[in-house]
Amino acid sequence: MKSRLVVRPLVxxxxxxxxxxxxxxxxxxxxxxxxxxxxxxxxxxxxxxPGALNSKFTATMKFHxxxxxxxxxxxxxxxxxxxxxxxxxxxxxxSDEEIIGWYKNMLTVSIMDLIMFDAQRQGxxxxxxxxxxxxxxxxxxxxxxxxxxxxFLQYREQGVxxxxxxxxxxxxxQLFANKDDHGKGRNMPVxxxxxxxxxxxxxxxxxxxxxxASGAAYALKMQRLINPNVPPRxxxxxxxxGAASEGDFHAALNIAATKSCPIxxxxxxxxxxxxxxxxxxxxxxxxxxxxxxxxxxTIRVDGNDIFAVREVMLEARTRALEGDCxxxxxxxxxxxxxxxxxxxxSFAYRAKRxxxxxxxxxxxxxxxxxxxxxxxxxxxxxxxxxRASIRKEVLREFSAAEKIKKPxxxxxxxxxxxxxxxxxRSQMEQLKALxxxxxxxxxxxxxxxxxxxxx
Amino acid sequence: xxxxxxxSSIARLLKVPSQSRHASQAATGARLNKPIxxxxxxxLHQSQQSARxxxxxxxxxxxxxxxxxxxxxTSLHHALKTDxxxxxxxxxxxxxxxxxxxxxxxxxxGTGRVFNTPLSEQGIVGFAVGCAAEGMKPVAEIQFADxxxxxxxxLVNEAAKFRYREGGTGGHCGGLVVRMPCGSxxxxxLYHSQSPESLFTHVPGLRVVMPRSPSQAKGLLxxxxxxxxxxxxxxxxxxxxxxxxxxxxxxxxxxxLDKADVxxxxxxxxxxxxxxxxxLCSAAIEALEKDIKGLSIELIDLxxxxxxxxxxxxxxxxxxxxxxxxxxxMYNAGVGAEVAASIQEGAFLRLxxxxxxxxxxxxxPGLIYEKxxxxxxxxxxxxxxxxxEF
Numbered sequence: 142m143k144s145r146l147v148v149r150p151l152v153x154x155x156x157x158x159x160x161x162x163x164x165x166x167x168x169x170x171x172x173x174x175x176x177x178x179x180x181x182x183x184x185x186x187x188x189x190x191p192g193a194l195n196s197k198f199t200a201t202m203k204f205h206x207x208x209x210x211x212x213x214x215x216x217x218x219x220x221x222x223x224x225x226x227x228x229x230x231x232x233x234x235x236s237d238e239e240i241i242g243w244y245k246n247m248l249t250v251s252i253m254d255l256i257m258f259d260a261q262r263q264g265x266x267x268x269x270x271x272x273x274x275x276x277x278x279x280x281x282x283x284x285x286x287x288x289x290x291x292x293f294l295q296y297r298e299q300g301v302x303x304x305x306x307x308x309x310x311x312x313x314x315q316l317f318a319n320k321d322d323h324g325k326g327r328n329m330p331v332x333x334x335x336x337x338x339x340x341x342x343x344x345x346x347x348x349x350x351x352x353x354a355s356g357a358a359y360a361l362k363m364q365r366l367i368n369p370n371v372p373p374r375x376x377x378x379x380x381x382x383g384a385a386s387e388g389d390f391h392a393a394l395n396i397a398a399t400k401s402c403p404i405x406x407x408x409x410x411x412x413x414x415x416x417x418x419x420x421x422x423x424x425x426x427x428x429x430x431x432x433x434x435x436x437x438x439t440i441r442v443d444g445n446d447i448f449a450v451r452e453v454m455l456e457a458r459t460r461a462l463e464g465d466c467x468x469x470x471x472x473x474x475x476x477x478x479x480x481x482x483x484x485x486x487s488f489a490y491r492a493k494r495x496x497x498x499x500x501x502x503x504x505x506x507x508x509x510x511x512x513x514x515x516x517x518x519x520x521x522x523x524x525x526x527x528r529a530s531i532r533k534e535v536l537r538e539f540s541a542a543e544k545i546k547k548p549x550x551x552x553x554x555x556x557x558x559x560x561x562x563x564x565x566r567s568q569m570e571q572l573k574a575l576x577x578x579x580x581x582x583x584x585x586x587x588x589x590x591x592x593x594x595x596x
Numbered sequence: 597x598x599x600x601x602x603x604s605s606i607a608r609l610l611k612v613p614s615q616s617r618h619a620s621q622a623a624t625g626a627r628l629n630k631p632i633x634x635x636x637x638x639x640l641h642q643s644q645q646s647a648r649x650x651x652x653x654x655x656x657x658x659x660x661x662x663x664x665x666x667x668x669x670t671s672l673h674h675a676l677k678t679d680x681x682x683x684x685x686x687x688x689x690x691x692x693x694x695x696x697x698x699x700x701x702x703x704x705x706g707t708g709r710v711f712n713t714p715l716s717e718q719g720i721v722g723f724a725v726g727c728a729a730e731g732m733k734p735v736a737e738i739q740f741a742d743x744x745x746x747x748x749x750x751l752v753n754e755a756a757k758f759r760y761r762e763g764g765t766g767g768h769c770g771g772l773v774v775r776m777p778c779g780s781x782x783x784x785x786l787y788h789s790q791s792p793e794s795l796f797t798h799v800p801g802l803r804v805v806m807p808r809s810p811s812q813a814k815g816l817l818x819x820x821x822x823x824x825x826x827x828x829x830x831x832x833x834x835x836x837x838x839x840x841x842x843x844x845x846x847x848x849x850x851x852x853l854d855k856a857d858v859x860x861x862x863x864x865x866x867x868x869x870x871x872x873x874x875x876l877c878s879a880a881i882e883a884l885e886k887d888i889k890g891l892s893i894e895l896i897d898l899x900x901x902x903x904x905x906x907x908x909x910x911x912x913x914x915x916x917x918x919x920x921x922x923x924x925x926m927y928n929a930g931v932g933a934e935v936a937a938s939i940q941e942g943a944f945l946r947l948x949x950x951x952x953x954x955x956x957x958x959x960x961p962g963l964i965y966e967k968x969x970x971x972x973x974x975x976x977x978x979x980x981x982x983x984x985e986f
Contacts, residue, residue: 291730325763336765341729344761346753352719353754356726356734363708363732367680376726388746392719399714400723556760557800559770559825562854562903565800 213429215474216453217443221503223511234455235284237518243284243447244513245527246303247276247506252531253299253309254479256539257316261330261483265543266316268330272299274445274478277505278409279379280304281450282473285458286377291357292340293350293378296331297409301379305338309535313542320545320589325552347380348387351406354378355393355468358402362466373462376404377454382472383414385428394435397468403461404468405454406437409444411477416490432470444473445505448512478504547587549594569595628883628973632839632875639859639878640809640842647811647843658846665837667810667844668697668775671817672735674848676705679822681771683727684710686720686737694739695777695837721747721774725755728769733821741778741831742787748795755827756801770825773817777834778806779872779924780961780970789961791871791925796829797902797934803853804901806831806871811844812899815851823850833872856905858912862894865984866912868935869922870898873971877922880976893980901931909935910942917943918983920952924970927955949986952979 188196220226235243254271261269272279279300286292292301302312311323315333318326323334324342334342341357344350358376365371384390385408397404408428412419425431432439438460442453450473457469476499480487487496513519550572554565561569573595576583585591622630634640641647647659662670675682684698684705690712692699702710713720717738724736738744744751751774759768780789796804803826807813813832820828859874860881867877874897881893894912898904913919919939921932936951954971961969 293726323764324761327763328761332761334762334765334767336762336767341767342762342765344754344757346749349722349750349754352722352750353726353729355719356723356728357730358726359723360727360730360732363683364730366708388716388718389722389750392714392716392722395714395716396719396723400711552763556763556768558803558903559759559768563906564903 207425207430210426210430212426213439213441213472215441215443216449217446218448218452219446219508219512221445221508223508223513223515225512234452237516239284240509240513241518243280243304244506244509244519245531246280246300247447247509248527249303249309249531249535250276250279250299251506252528253312253535256532256535258479258483260539266330268483269316270296270331270482271479272297274499274504275409275411275475276300277447277509278407278444278450278473278475281447281505282377282379282405282407282454282471284447285451285454287372287374288339289372289374290339290458291354291361291374291376292338293354293357293376294333294340294343295347295350295380295384295409296343296345297381298379299331299333301377302333302335302338302340305335305340307333307335307338307340309538310542311335313538314545317542317545318547319542320548321542322548325556326548327552347384348389348393351378351380351384351387351389351393352396354404354406355397355400355402358397358404358466358468359400362401362403374403375458375461376402377407378404379407379409381414382408382410382412382419382428383417383422385431386414386422394432394437394468394470398435398437401465401467403466405457405461406432406468406470407454408470408472409475410472411444411475413477413481413487413491415481415485416487418491427472427474429470429472432472435470437468437470439470439472441472441474444475445503445508447505447509475505476503546589549589550585550592551590551594628880628977629967630879630973632879634839634841634875637875637878639875640840641811641844642842644843647845650811651845651849653845659843660846661841662810662844663838663841664807664810664813664832665695665697667814668817668832669699669701670844671814671821671848672698672701673704674818675733675735675821676701676709678848679733681731682709682733682735682821684735684737685713685724686775687715687739688712689737693737695834697775697832697837698737717743717746718750721750721755724772724774725750725758725769728771728827729758729767731771733771733773735773735775735821738774738776740788740790740834741776741792742790744774744776744792747774751796751802751827751829752799756799758801758827760801768825769827772827773820773824773830774828775817775830775832777837778831779833779835780966781835782966783963784961784966785963786960789966791831791923793829793831793901794925794930794934797904797931801827803828803903804831805829805853805899806833806901807899808833808871808874808897809836809840810842812851812857812897814844815849816853816899818848819850819853824853826853828853831871835872852900854900854903854905856908857897857899858894858908859897860893860895862892862916864891864916865893865918865920865980866896866909866916867893867920867922867976867980868896868898868909870901870931871924873922873924873976876971876973877976880973880980883973884977884980888984891984898931898935904935906938906942909939913939913943914946917946917948918986919943919947920954920976920979920983922954922971922976924956926958927953928958930955949983952983954979 257269279298283301283304314321316330332343354376361374429439429441442449644659689698690702724734727734778791807816869877885891921935932953
């Protein structure tokens with residue numbers, strides 16, 4: 142972009158001419174590094190290039206090869222059999238009741254997934270996406286947040302919503318796009334959102350939420366500066382490893398780092414973006430290795446270990462709010478046990494045996510269950526009872542939501558702008574006149590208020 | 597030596613066309629295509645009295661002689677001072693901006709509120725959407741409208757649809773304003789000349805506005821930042837940054853974001869335009885009215901390009917029976933197409949001639965072809981004449 146070549150020298154010349162950029166305490170200009178003193182002292186062992194601080198000279202020509210680096214390790218507290226691997230880190234930062242609550246929330250996600258997947262297969266909803274294998278990442282990380290924290294989701298984080306208090310009724314209202322749906326029937330299923338719970342509504346374009354989350358985090362930081370009585374808050378931003386290939390991921394991490402935003406980026410690395418395996422997605426050491434490049438504190442965690450995810454998220458939250466604030470990157474490893482969505486048959490691109498093996502060998506729900514059983518908190522009877530009652534409740538909300546009317550037709554035109562424009566108003570009238578003229582061609586009875594709502 | 601040459605090249609980008617050595621130089625003997633005399637045009641408030649009466653101010657109300665970038669700077673200053681939630685950021689904004697619109701603001705309001713971002717348009721707009729979603733009023737700057745496309749997804753799929761998809765949650769990013777210098781500048785070539793407004797007018801949820809003058813920019817920008825709960829694309833014709841100077845009321849004021857402005861009354865023909873071409877229209881109207889005795893042409897500034905003010909346009913065309921739409925960007929699916937089609941629907945029985953369109957040709961803004969590409973006084977004069985003679 143030519144303009145930038147043209148512009149940069151002006152920055153330098155302007156500084157000398159006008160003194161506009163006179164240094165002030167606490168202000169750090171990006172150019173501070175190169176306007177101070179001579180570029181290079183004789184005999185110095187380090188470089189004073191503005192673009193790389195603290196880089197030492199070397200006479201050895203060495204290309205840095207990522208293959209020579211050890212892969213970033215995966216942090217865990219509990220093994221696949223529910224044993225605590227490091228007894229000094231027993232995860233009792235939560236009460237037994239809370240832990241049972243997480244377990245039930247994971248179970249709820251899992252049971253609802255099965256029911257809704259089948260419902261879509263029967264044509265009762267248009268679409269669905271399950272979370273199988275990733276319940277631990279969602280519930281574990283959300284358990285470390287406070288209600289005031291703000292969440293931006295991708296779409297496979299039902300556990301975050303449930304952990305934050307999203308009800309089954311709200312979920313079903315969204316899935317059936319009925320009049321109680323916060324999204325007023327405008328979004329595809331699984332695009333949940335809640336103002337009350339500080340979870341922004343999910344949108345389909347991948348990774349767009351990541352720079353937005355950085356901006357939201359900056360806003361939270363500024364609001365606390367404006368009013369110190371506002372409690373410290375962070376943004377938790379979730380995305381998959383496929384979405385991390387989008388330009389928005391790059392933009393978001395870079396700006397979050399340069400503007401010191403209190404945000405925790407949570408990457409769910411489940412090995413697949415629809416049919417694309419991670420080996421076709423990137424060549425580096427996962428997503429975590431990129432964090433360092435942006436100057437971001439980073440950790441990789443076992444996503445099937447809810448204790449590890451929670452501990453990491455608690456620590457990340459603390460660090461994000463320390464001092465002038467900063468972003469943190471968490472890469473949570475898992476395996477997408479399910480199909481990508483109801484529109485996908487994943488056995489077209491991966492072996493059924495591999496999936497079955499993951500299901501059997503390791504999953505966040507059975508891992509926590511084993512731990513709870515060893516601790517005497519859980520047994521087969523409790524399991525049966527919990528499954529039965531969750532299933533009953535899901536089915537009850539399912540059939541209730543299915544029967545509720547669709548939102549009013551006028552909601553098609555509202556909320557485009559704060560006020561309905563004259564153009565939209567005229568189109569509402571045109572639509573109403575058309576339906577009145579051809580009443581048998583359209584069924585408006587399923588909509589709240591029928592045709593009247595278009596007045 | 598090299599840096600100085602580069603500095604002077606950006607300065608050239610800012611020069612008024614009459615001083616430019618390239619595209620806008622008049623041909624020898626030209627009667628119509630003469631350089632626009634910004635110091636004389638009736639579009640700008642050349643006297644304090646004119647500015648005061650236009651804004652219904654008292655005789656002693658303070659007014660300042662300002663150019664466009666000065667007026668924008670004053671408006672940004674007012675917004676930052678009035679509301680702590682206002683943030684200003686983009687590439688090279690902190691030192692004052694490459695067009696000086698944010699001069700002095702980082703010093704006064706601190707780098708927490710007025711700051712540089714990394715060089716990433718999708719990042720700038722995405723970041724701004726997020727700030728707005730949490731109740732701030734971010735004013736994001738895209739250095740040139742030509743570079744807005746990396747942020748197109750964030751604007752079209754995210755900013756525009758944010759309130760709609762949030763629905764009952766009450767979430768929205770209405771505090772968002774995206775400023776971008778646009779339009780030809782005499783020698784901007786392919787990537788310092790574009791006017792992508794029609795790409796945004798196709799997107800419900802975004803407000804698209806373009807001011808024609810310093811006083812209008814002030815009222816519209818203050819409205820966009822402080823009074824609008826919808827995301828606004830605020831397009832600034834960069835050729836006017838230093839060229840258009842006029843008296844501007846000193847105190848803050850607002851202008852509506854959905855109303856056209858009748859600049860000159862007339863009865864025989866309606867000319868509709870926005871931004872810099874209004875000056876060309878004004879000159880062409882003056883020439884044609886001189887050539888045809890008794891002719892009177894109405895000139896309307898669309899001002900709000902979307903959502904736009906159909907009633908004002910329809911009222912005018914139903915009175916005059918003839919219309920010409922003028923804009924700098926391309927003919928194909930441009931704003932002119934929407935306006936002309938609406939006139940055809942809203943004034944069919946009164947139309948006495950096809951609606952004329954004077955626009956850039958359906959090509960790219962090649963460097964040395966600019967004076968043949970964008971509308972000029974001659975083309976506007978000729979189309980008005982043809983429309984009247986039809």
